């Protein structure tokens with residue numbers, strides 16, 4: 001069990017990844033993103049001159065994801081749904097490749113695996129939110145299973 005703050009009684013969680021490492025990770029990653037032939041234009045069109053603001057937001061996002069700090073508030077799904085016309089499914093693989101490259105440059109394999117696991121889960125839910133279409137002919141609704149007698 002974590003120790004408690006004697007004044008507030010709240011649990012004190014250990015910081016898993018230090019803030020300066022998060023800042024470096026985000027900065028390195030977005031340098032790669034901006035130089036990428038497919039991802040670069042998507043990000044630059046959306047963010048334009050507001051890179052500083054975006055990076056600050058991403059420091060807070062990763063601090064919340066990796067250290068449960070609670071400093072990020074936002075709605076990543078809504079932000080990505082608005083990009084639906086510009087993003088294609090393979091962009092997620094490209095994003096994850098650059099992210100993994102960044103982690104391998106900076107972290108032990110244990111920390112890199114931990115961070116990559118978080119990123120790939122989030123990538124999966126964002127890409128489902130953006131591209132999953134229940135009306136697609138490839139989707140078999142649960143009722144169809146029941147009718148076929150397999151349920």
Ligand code: HEM
Pocket residue numbers: 039042043046047054057058061073074075076079080083087091092095118119120122123126
């Ligand atoms: C194909 C892959 C992706 C693309 C092209 C993409 C693109 C973008 C762009 C352009 C923005 C800025 C939107 C704006 O400010 O107008 C954004 C915001 C954001 N992205 Fe992604 N993204 C991708 C994957 C991911 C993944 C995998 C994560 C998390 C692991 C992520 C986390 C975020 C977050 C937290 C924001 C800020 C949302 C907010 O405004 O609070 N993105 N993304």
